[in-house]
Amino acid sequence: MELKGRVVVYSILGCPHCMRAKNTLLDLGVPYTDISLDTYPQCREEVKRLTGGRQTVPQIFFNAKHIGGNDDLQTLVKDTSQWEASLMELRNTSPGSDGPQIPDPSTAVKDSDAGEFTCEPDEYAKLVQDLKTSGLIKDHSKIFSNYKRSFVGREFVDWVVKTKGLDRSVAIEMGQALIDKHFGHDVKSDETFQDAPDKYYRLLEDDESTALNAGETSQCEPKPADELGEEIRKLILKIYTAFLSPDGKKVNYQGIGKSAEFEKYKQLTRQLHRVRISESNREEKLSFFINIYNALVIHANIVHGPATNLWQRYKFFNTIRYIIGGESYSLQDIENGVLRANRKGVGMFTRPFSQSDPRFKIALEKHEPLIHFALVCGAKSCPPIKTYSSKGIYEQLKVAAESFLDGDDGCQIDMKKRQVRLSKILKWYQEDFGRNKEEVLQWIVAHLPSESERKSQLTELLQGTKYRVDYMEYDWGVNS
Template identity: 35%
Template sequence: MENPLPIAVDFPNQNIQIEFDADAINANSPNPTGDLSDSHRNGTIIRPHLLLPKPDAPPGLLKKSFSFPEKFDSPASAIGKFFREKSNSVSEALKRISSLTKDGNGEEEEDLLVKEFDLVGVKVVKRLKQGTKELNVRISFFSRSNCRDCTAVRSFLRERDLSYVEINIDVYPGRERELRERTGGDSVPQLFFNEKLIGGLAALNSLRNGGMLEAKLEEILGTKCPDDAPAPPVYGFDEEGEVAVMDEMAEIVKVVRQRVPIQDRITKMKFVKNCFSGAELVEELIHQLECGRKKAVEIGKQLARRHFIHHVFGDNEFEDGNHFYRFLEHESFIPNCYNFRGVVNDSKPKDAAAVSRSLTCIMSAIVESYASDDRLKLDYLGISNSEEFRRYVNVVEDLQRIDLLTLSHDEKLAFFLNLHNSMAIHAVIRIGHPGGMIDRRPFFSDFMYVIGGHPYSLNSIRNGILRSNRRPPFSLIKPFSNGDKRLELSFGKVIELIHFGMWNATRGSPRIRFFRCEGIESELKKAAREYFEREDGVQVDLAKRRVYLPRIIKWYSADFCQEKQLPNWIINYLDASKAGLLTHLLSDGGSANIAYQDYDWSLNL
């Protein structure tokens, strides 16, 4: 018999671990319980046998009554079901009373407990519950994103399985003042046990190496956490920070939105929805602002530059006459934009570099808190319920009318790499991860953000912006057509290392990371090295004279050198062991066969 699948069941006064062997059960008893197992894609879920004792419900948890169902097949069947349930409830109550019978010493009688099971494929192990010590102390520490010492403190607490509260100053800038008041400076990390300051990483290492950490915890273990200890961040409460400055055109837009006739029209043999003519907008501006026609046309151009309105075909900026325009909120792509929540952000657009830094800090904090140490697995449920993610969703609304043309080359590269990776997390949370080929289009092409007045998907960022508007794999068309305004942001030359910095929520993709514009080239090289070191990265088989490369290189072969030159290019990003094998393979002048690894599309849970 193969190793059984363990299932732990808690009983009132004991811990019984019941181990099922699914194969043995299914082979010897096709369906002993009537509904024992459910087959799933990733395995089999085994349900407890009907003859096994049932665990008690947690205190305070009431079982939902089905005595009065919402839907009846017939009155007679409903009445019969009601009496059957009540009869079962009485029987269960009698059983519980009898099980509580005590002997003369006041101890519970164990003769009535189940001692023997005659079930095929079931193994019962009776173990005593292990007492656990409740830790009342609140461990909290102040941190910043991308801080090596903060990562060390976080890893230490996780290894010791200690619950902690992290207060990231980059996510909660209002708490920086509290940090200064409590510690006398702004350096991080700063660790607290309740209200008592322990210090930074050096102080923590000193306690650990000196064997004083346990004593320090025991010292305050039984004390209640006082009110003056650092408070955990509260979900849903924004701090008093920078007040949004309304765009100077916002009041004008607010008026003309209500006054301009918005209709469906036909132009150039095409049906366009929710639009108005340039002449109608000009007339309304003249009437509302009491200005001349030339001034009204100039205001219309400013509205177009600030992405309040767009030409229906993107042909021109703004002109008076029979040219049709629509407001940003009426664009056809808006329903698919997940950083748009009903209304346009009328605030004055913030500096693109500042917004980029803010997004990077928040997403780095999310990954540090909810990813595994190797960053190959993410806790999406934890992310979706976190205050950090709520703030991220608020910040991405600032991208709606932002001007990305002000970014430098490296700033733009870091912005789009980080945006791609953060959008992938958002897409998994909002629409789910694609289970197959058919589901990949909604994930990679239909999930969008409106950025600078234009829609961007994962596909358009990777292939349209970062790959210089090249066709995606297995596609015949480019992401952006001629005349598309987004081409102004497209890179003129492809940087092949970008493929190792982009993450798409699969186990086969490189690990998730967020980049800073400073030193981004070296960070991309580091990402490539880490990816090639994996089992599904680069492998060298000397016996077969074969080099196994990641499937990503095959899909985007147009971005890399010729296939026969790939071993010489890739050797620069290998560790000493693999580089030595590959050098030995290429040293005799013979040819190396190139093969590509399979790609794992499963979600990185």
């Protein structure tokens, strides 16, 4: 199709709504210029200015005319007369200076290739390798206990003194460093190394673990969670971009499982064993654990297949896990333990972490309601898949909430019946949004886009006293 005018789509990588919009334009033969806000982050302010403050993507322009997001584009396409009129204007009118301007390619953010990661060797990795060939690691049987693949504290100190020529005090410090660096741990979870004949320790890689990243521990110097998380995010983003369906609704799990990127990802998850998560702030924990949760769901679907009934879903969320910072985290642990500040989840009788649990120190001090629009459990009714970075995490989460709540999967309103139908996410986790249905609706109003029709409708309903709140059936069908 020949156009004098210009169609501009502002998007981000891996955004399902963006992919649907661009796919629609492709199907209709309409050429467009895609401006990625990942590549040209300076354009975000221009988007806000041109759209009256909108922060969601995509944002679509026909010359200077703001069409809106994907839903607006689909509405326009269905209106044959309006669509033909818009195309006629594009055919005959050149873009002016009052519309979106194409950024200079020289201003693009130069991003390192995802998957090409740096690794600074850990000085203790060599000690671990020597320990593995020392003969100290073996099964130890006691009257009431059997410690498989373990070594004795006293014997470790003796071995270091003899083979390394160091004082006992230094050898004890080295034993403690193995624990602190998450190479190993006390078999009874004590965090202190002792030069004693009745204290047993085990390397993390020798634990009998079902974690999907279990096995030989990375020999890289442990990285801060935000740094490692950003490397993982970039690789996940490449995977999402390549293996989401054209309409952004489904994940090609089989394709991911056979990809070179997924092999790199599995190798990278070994660095999670010793990642420095305890020093992270709230924003870093949010982005890190949201991305890891979503990636773990995909990893599990590839390795084990999807859960197809209630019992399998229970098992899926409670047994699928990664080793992170020396501790084991299931999907439930990440969502309810860390991100919901140690709150009981659906079907849980106790909080995920006791106060003596090392993971309790990692949990957020206050729950974050916005995570529910970012965590993707692998079901059709889940929010779209995205990745998140610690810089600007709250803005990213608010955009995700706006997109979900302003769509039919999140909220439906029938003004004639004065009925509101909500995603069951808002029922299962009601305490995160409010004490009752009215407070939940008020929370939704506060988190809908300012120009949203749903916002106006909910505001009107809340001004009265007669309205009904129901919940939509949750489609647990796998998004494959």
